Amino acid sequence: MAEPGLGLRFQRRFLAARQLRSFPWPELEENLRTSPGSSLLVDILQKTVLHPLCVKYPPSTKYRRCFLTELIKKHESTAAEPLDELYDTLAGILNEEESTHCYKNYLLPTGEPVTLSESVAIISGGTTGLVTWDAALHLAEWAIENSTVFSNRTVLELGSGIGFTGIAICKTCSPKTYIFSDCHPRVLRELTENIRLNGFVLEPDTTCHIQTESQGQEAEARNCQTPKLIVAELDWGSVTEKQLLDLQPDVIVAADVVYDPEIILALIGMLQKLSTFRADRKRPEVYIAFTIRNPDTYHLFQTELGKVGIGWQIIPAHSNGIFLYDVQPNVTILQLFI
Numbered sequence: 001m002a003e004p005g006l007g008l009r010f011q012r013r014f015l016a017a018r019q020l021r022s023f024p025w026p027e028l029e030e031n032l033r034t035s036p037g038s039s040l041l042v043d044i045l046q047k048t049v050l051h052p053l054c055v056k057y058p059p060s061t062k063y064r065r066c067f068l069t070e071l072i073k074k075h076e077s078t079a080a081e082p083l084d085e086l087y088d089t090l091a092g093i094l095n096e097e098e099s100t101h102c103y104k105n106y107l108l109p110t111g112e113p114v115t116l117s118e119s120v121a122i123i124s125g126g127t128t129g130l131v132t133w134d135a136a137l138h139l140a141e142w143a144i145e146n147s148t149v150f151s152n153r154t155v156l157e158l159g160s161g162i163g164f165t166g167i168a169i170c171k172t173c174s175p176k177t178y179i180f181s182d183c184h185p186r187v188l189r190e191l192t193e194n195i196r197l198n199g200f201v202l203e204p205d206t207t208c209h210i211q212t213e214s215q216g217q218e219a220e221a222r223n224c225q226t227p228k229l230i231v232a233e234l235d236w237g238s239v240t241e242k243q244l245l246d247l248q249p250d251v252i253v254a255a256d257v258v259y260d261p262e263i264i265l266a267l268i269g270m271l272q273k274l275s276t277f278r279a280d281r282k283r284p285e286v287y288i289a290f291t292i293r294n295p296d297t298y299h300l301f302q303t304e305l306g307k308v309g310i311g312w313q314i315i316p317a318h319s320n321g322i323f324l325y326d327v328q329p330n331v332t333i334l335q336l337f338i
Helices: 006-015 025-034 039-047 052-056 061-076 084-093 135-147 163-172 185-197 241-247 261-276 295-307
Strands: 101-107 114-121 154-158 177-182 227-232 251-255 284-291 311-314 333-338
Touching: 006 025, 006 039, 006 052, 006 101, 025 039, 025 061, 039 084, 039 311, 061 084, 061 333, 114 163, 114 185, 135 163, 135 251, 135 284, 154 163, 163 177, 163 185, 163 251, 177 185, 185 227, 227 311, 241 261, 251 261, 261 295, 295 311
Parallel strands: 154 177, 154 251, 177 227, 251 284
Antiparallel strands: 101 114, 284 333, 311 333
């Protein structure tokens, strides 16, 4: 008998466009051998390629094509009768044109999605900020497990990218105000669209130099949102005292902003300014998540923090793996004391 949760496990990986090797293919093969028939494959098809979220916000054409090809191979290996639904769905996708953008749907514990328009390329438009990185997933998981840190507080995110962490926090942690920030014009445009895509309405005149039309789910059931959402164009090197006095965050978060020595120094300088320009003199809590790709860069960050008197501690690993990483990343979250 087929495992009841197998289709749902395929669903979570598929909607977030996880690497195909991360899918439970061996269990699917075993189920197909022991329970011949089309019901399991039809269930998986309905929960993945034909899921309403996927139909409305599809992963890349290439990804869906490869997934269906693999699913058909597993079916054919059982010598079962051809399943027309599989071939018809693949035929429809083969006629689609490739795009430079795709959608990924990350399912929250509530079942509600975070839907993002992302670039299909890691580097696009001269930036790596148009895709979601593992540290953003990790930070969001920790935030969901520690929602009281953000509840009814003003949160500033540095280097928001296309918005995954902030949108997840806004949907699950009830902040009073959430300030997304970045400095790259194209990233800011995509960030703004993704916020609106998830049903949020931005505060008027907060998206500096950005004028875009509302799309997606803005009109769908989020009109009574609690958080006040702001998008700020924030260049760490040229930020003004007035800008910082306007922000006044209780909590500062950032994901995957510690990967280059020059960026490290700019980040630390920004944190020092945020600590200095406080109207109430109460210093914000700071949480920085990053993947340790190069130990030397990680140690440099710690050394530079020490030079300016910023203390830090490692946040213990959390237990909830909500977003199903392709490979468990070497991600650390540091709490900084500025």
